Amino acid sequence: xxxxxxxxxxxxxxIFVDWKDAKVHVLSHGLHYGSGVFEGIRCYSTxxxxxxxxxxxxxxxxxSSASAYRMEIPYTKExxxxxxxxxxxxxxxxxxxxxxxxxxxxxxxxxxxxxCPVDCVIAAWHWNAYLxxxxxxxxxxxxFSQWRRIDPATLPVTxxxxxxxxxxxxxxxxxxxxxxxxxxxxxxxxxxAEGPGENIFAVKDGTIYTxxxxxxxxxxxxxxxxxELARDIGYKVVEKQMTKEELLSADEAFFTGTAAExxxxxxxxxxxxxxxxxxxxxxVLQKKFFDTLNAREKKYxxxxxxx
Ligand code: PPE
Numbered sequence: 001x002x003x004x005x006x007x008x009x010x011x012x013x014x015i016f017v018d019w020k021d022a023k024v025h026v027l028s029h030g031l032h033y034g035s036g037v038f039e040g041i042r043c044y045s046t047x048x049x050x051x052x053x054x055x056x057x058x059x060x061x062x063x064s065s066a067s068a069y070r071m072e073i074p075y076t077k078e079x080x081x082x083x084x085x086x087x088x089x090x091x092x093x094x095x096x097x098x099x100x101x102x103x104x105x106x107x108x109x110x111x112x113x114x115x116c117p118v119d120c121v122i123a124a125w126h127w128n129a130y131l132x133x134x135x136x137x138x139x140x141x142x143x144f145s146q147w148r149r150i151d152p153a154t155l156p157v158t159x160x161x162x163x164x165x166x167x168x169x170x171x172x173x174x175x176x177x178x179x180x181x182x183x184x185x186x187x188x189x190x191x192x193a194e195g196p197g198e199n200i201f202a203v204k205d206g207t208i209y210t211x212x213x214x215x216x217x218x219x220x221x222x223x224x225x226x227x228e229l230a231r232d233i234g235y236k237v238v239e240k241q242m243t244k245e246e247l248l249s250a251d252e253a254f255f256t257g258t259a260a261e262x263x264x265x266x267x268x269x270x271x272x273x274x275x276x277x278x279x280x281x282x283x284v285l286q287k288k289f290f291d292t293l294n295a296r297e298k299k300y301x302x303x304x305x306x307x
Contacts, residue, residue: 002126004125009091011087035069035161036101036102037069037162040160041100044095045094050306051307054225054303062102073102084100102121105117127259138266139267141182141267142268144184157216172196192244194218199255203251207237208237211241222257229300252280262289
């Protein structure tokens with residue numbers, strides 16, 4: 001995990017401040033209760049300029065996340081979209097990861113955040129290979145976590161709220177502590193849900209499976225993109241409940257996510273998935289996906305927004 005370099009500017013409530021000056025009060029509501037919502041967005045450098053992948057969808061999700069917690073972001077979606085692009089430009093970044101965050105700020109403590117200001121920040125930096133340099137090619141080793149994915153009856157799991165990530169942190173610490181690259185969380189019923197920060201797919205006899213959007217998952221923007229690309233190529237994609245056994249006996253499995261991009265899973269709990277290497281379907285999809293991100297697919301240029 002690479003640490004920050006402290007260089008650059010962060011967009012903070014409408015103005016750019018030096019990286020080291022982007023601070024909050026220790027009694028900010030969001031710090032105590034995780035009452036913040038955020039996004040993870042990627043920008044890619046291509047021969048035709050730098051493009052942000054599915055900016056509109058990410059901004060839309062940020063606002064849905066906020067509304068689940070009755071948080072009113074004091075900017076329009078257009079203003080936030082523009083500020084995201086400006087942050088990339090201001091920092092003279094080409095390929096980067098972008099993290100917009102809105103949180104209940106400093107005013108009072110106590111669980112009802114009504115009256116706390118809504119503070120907004122946008123930071124951007126180089127964040128390569130979330131699951132390690134070799135992941136995209138060689139695949140990763142996963143473990144089923146002892147922690148179950150948060151349940152829709154407990155939290156609005158389909159949105160990206162800061163506090164929800166304590167569940168992901170526990171799963172991640174658990175898997176990494178046992179020497180694995182990443183965790184896989186089951187839902188409270190015992191079906192496969194997702195990774196701590198990734199959606200999961202399996203391939204069996206040429207058909208692609210992924211847990212349905214209604215289950216305990218964050219329905220990822222990468223997930224939706226992969227489903228669309230796969231169907232356009234001609235693969236059958238089925239969104240349904242997936243048992244542990246179905247995943248373990250798959251021919252191929254992979255993770256998708258903004259930070260993780262697309263990473264083959266070669267092993268789960270020391271059981272090889274298929275041949276224990278990047279599978280055929282994964283290879284085809286990954287190429288299509290990376291070509292799309294790099295503005296080499298005319299059909300999907302609709303997903304790219306020029307910085
Ligand atoms: N599930 C979870 C729980 C999740 O956090 C992410 C994104 C996804 C699925 C995939 O969603 P999408 O990025 O829209 O395809 N995780 C973000 C945060 C990761 C982090 O460690 O921080 C991300 O990838 O940006």
